[in-house]
Amino acid sequence: ETVLTQSPATLSLSPGERATLSCRASQTVSSYLAWYQQKPGQAPRLLMYDASNRAAGIPARFSGSGSGTDFTLSISSLEPEDSAVYYCQQRSNWPPTFGQGTRLEIK
Amino acid sequence: EVQVLESGGGLVQPGGSLRLSCAASGFTFSSYAMSWVRQAPGKGLEWVSAISGGSGDYTYSAETVKGRFTISRDNSKNTVYLQMTSLRAGDTAVYYCARTPTTVVTYYFDYWGQGALVTVSS
Numbered sequence: 358e359t360v361l362t363q364s365p366a367t368l369s370l371s372p373g374e375r376a377t378l379s380c381r382a383s384q385t386v387s388s389y390l391a392w393y394q395q396k397p398g399q400a401p402r403l404l405m406y407d408a409s410n411r412a413a414g415i416p417a418r419f420s421g422s423g424s425g426t427d428f429t430l431s432i433s434s435l436e437p438e439d440s441a442v443y444y445c446q447q448r449s450n451w452p453p454t455f456g457q458g459t460r461l462e463i464k
Numbered sequence: 465e466v467q468v469l470e471s472g473g474g475l476v477q478p479g480g481s482l483r484l485s486c487a488a489s490g491f492t493f494s495s496y497a498m499s500w501v502r503q504a505p506g507k508g509l510e511w512v513s514a515i516s517g518g519s520g521d522y523t524y525s526a527e528t529v530k531g532r533f534t535i536s537r538d539n540s541k542n543t544v545y546l547q548m549t550s551l552r553a554g555d556t557a558v559y560y561c562a563r564t565p566t567t568v569v570t571y572y573f574d575y576w577g578q579g580a581l582v583t584v585s586s
Contacts, residue, residue, distance in 0.1 A: 391572045393509075399578075400560055400577060401560070403572070403575075412574060446509070452511060453572075454511070455510065457508050
């Protein structure tokens with residue numbers, strides 16, 4: 358199966374800063390990569406799909422890029438409510454798989 | 465407003481069975497594929513099973529649950545089910561029901577329920 362490796366494991370930044378989260382696939386997933394945000398005690402929320410498309414209702418400060426095996430989720434001008442675990446997920450190769458997550462802490 | 469609500473979780477002994485339900489509202493249920501995704505305590509996300517929209521003719525399950533878990537749907541009740549048998553301690557997790565924004569199974573998930581906790585323990 359396709360292994361997704363996310364880095365860093367934890368990211369600690371201040372409000373207003375820019376966050377850059379990475380997701381690397383063990384084999385190509387074309388552009389079939391999604392990003393989810395999960396806050397404590399809540400269900401995951403779809404942020405981006407097919408690498409660079411924002412899901413409905415997601416603010417423009419969230420953006421995604423990449424193709425093949427290397428992907429990035431960027432969050433410009435962090436806000437306190439962005440504190441969460443972020444997961445990438447591929448749907449190119451069966452079975453669909455998730456990365457292990459990056460925890461984003463807002464100082 | 466799109467909503468999905470899981471029920472049926474609980475404590476079950478190893479080797480036992482449990483059926484989860486997911487009631488959907490706020491959209492044309494039959495037009496969408498549905499999936500179950502689980503999360504073991506303190507761990508990441510794992511896709512479990514998926515079913516196509518329409519009559520649900522196409523179902524898919526992860527190798528870790530194949531032969532033990534069965535996904536199904538009842539469009540008249542706007543509900544998708546996960547029948548779980550031969551449960552193991554490793555199946556302990558919060559089970560999320562999630563919608564795929566297409567009729568065919570395309571394995572990304574735009575709306576999620578709040579989850580149902582399944583604990584397998586003696």
